[in-house]
Every structure is written in C-alpha cells, then in structure tokens.
Amino acid sequence: MLPVPPRLTPKQRTFLDAWLPGAEFVRDRSWGLIGTTVLQLRCAGQDLIVKAGDDADTHIARELRAHREWLGPLHGRVPELVHADDEAKVLVTRYLPGVLVERDPAENHPDTYWQAGRLLARLHGQYAAVDDRYEARMRDRAWKHLAGPHSIDPDTEARLRAEIVSWPDGPA
Numbered sequence: 753m754l755p756v757p758p759r760l761t762p763k764q765r766t767f768l769d770a771w772l773p774g775a776e777f778v779r780d781r782s783w784g785l786i787g788t789t790v791l792q793l794r795c796a797g798q799d800l801i802v803k804a805g806d807d808a809d810t811h812i813a814r815e816l817r818a819h820r821e822w823l824g825p826l827h828g829r830v831p832e833l834v835h836a837d838d839e840a841k842v843l844v845t846r847y848l849p850g851v852l853v854e855r856d857p858a859e860n861h862p863d864t865y866w867q868a869g870r871l872l873a874r875l876h877g878q879y880a881a882v883d884d885r886y887e888a889r890m891r892d893r894a895w896k897h898l899a900g901p902h903s904i905d906p907d908t909e910a911r912l913r914a915e916i917v918s919w920p921d922g923p924a
Contacts, residue, residue: 759789764804764842768793771835771844772800786811792847801831801848805841812841819843825874886924891916 759782760768768775775795782790787806792799805812819833831845851858858864894916898909 759806760804760842761840763840767835767837767840767842768802768844775800788812799847800834801845803843803845809841812843813838816843819845822875822878825878826871829871882923884923887920887922891919 772793772795775793778792778794778799780790781792781801782788787808788811789802789804789806791802791804793802794800803812803815816833816836816838819836823830823833831848834844834846836843853859853864894912898904898913898916902909904912
C-alpha cells in the first residue's frame with residue numbers, strides 16, 4: 753500500500769494502489785483550506801498529482817467535468833487527466849511543473865496576466881449558452897451572504913446592498 757497521509761479514504765487508497773502500483777510519495781501539496789488532499793507521487797518515473805475529496809467535497813466533481821468537457825483545447829498548458837473515480841472523489845493528473853504566482857516576481861509582470869488571459873479566452877471561446885436565471889441566482893446568493901454573519905462594516909454593507917438592487921434582471 754502507498755505510504756501517504758491518512759486523509760485518504762480506504763476506497764481512494766484502493767483505487768490509487770490499483771492505478772499506480774509501486775508509486776512513491778513525493779510531497780503533500782494540500783493547502784489545508786478545504787477538505788481536499790493534494791499529493792505529488794512518482795510512478796514509473798513520472799510525477800503525478802492526486803486530488804482526493806473528503807465527504808463534504810463538491811470541488812472534485814466540477815474539476816472532473818472540466819477535465820472531461822472543457823480542457824482539451826488547453827492540452828499541454830493544463831494537467832492531463834490520467835485516472836478518476838467520481839464516486840470515490842479521487843483523480844490523478846500528470847504533474848505540470850510551475851509555481852504559484854502569488855508572492856512570486858511574476859505576480860507583478862504584465863505578461864503573466866496576458867498569458868492567463870489568452871488561456872481563458874481559449875477556454876471561454878469553446879461554447880456559449882444563455883442562462884435566464886444566472887443574474888437572479890447571483891443576486892440571491894449575495895443576499896444570502898449578507899443575511900448571515902459577516903464582517904462587512906455597516907457603511908460598506910449599505911453601499912453593497914444599494915449596488916445589488918441595481919443589478920440587471922436579464923439573461924446572461
């Protein structure tokens with residue numbers, strides 16, 4: 753069995769053992785902000801990334817959908833999906849070297865954002881659809897956040913509420 757952090761479920765470990773026999777643990781790349789475990793492994797001389805969601809996870813399903821339906825045109829610029837199981841909330845991608853731009857010198861370089869914009873334009877250029885309820889959903893979501901506990905000062909909250917009222921109702 754792969755010697756990795758204990759946050760993986762037995763089902764996730766079973767899939768990884770079957771998919772990546774003899775894999776070696778390289779590094780835990782989890783951020784600890786949500787219940788997603790992110791591990792770098794090496795198998796057959798290749799570096800891979802494992803993402804595994806906990807019981808509350810809702811991100812893995814969206815990421816899998818993105819890999820399967822949207823990321824094809826970005827081949828070579830995004831991690832390539834190698835293995836996945838939706839029910840177990842686990843996926844394996846090829847490792848794509850790089851660094852987070854935050855706190856890196858590239859964070860202040862315009863070319864960083866030009867490159868990101870080109871990739872985003874390719875992604876968004878694939879498909880367009882009209883959503884009649886998008887604006888209403890976003891407004892409802894904003895009202896819900898403001899109705900709950902938050903740390904927005906009263907003056908800013910009043911300006912925000914006035915802004916939300918001005919949002920359009922039409923389709924997006």
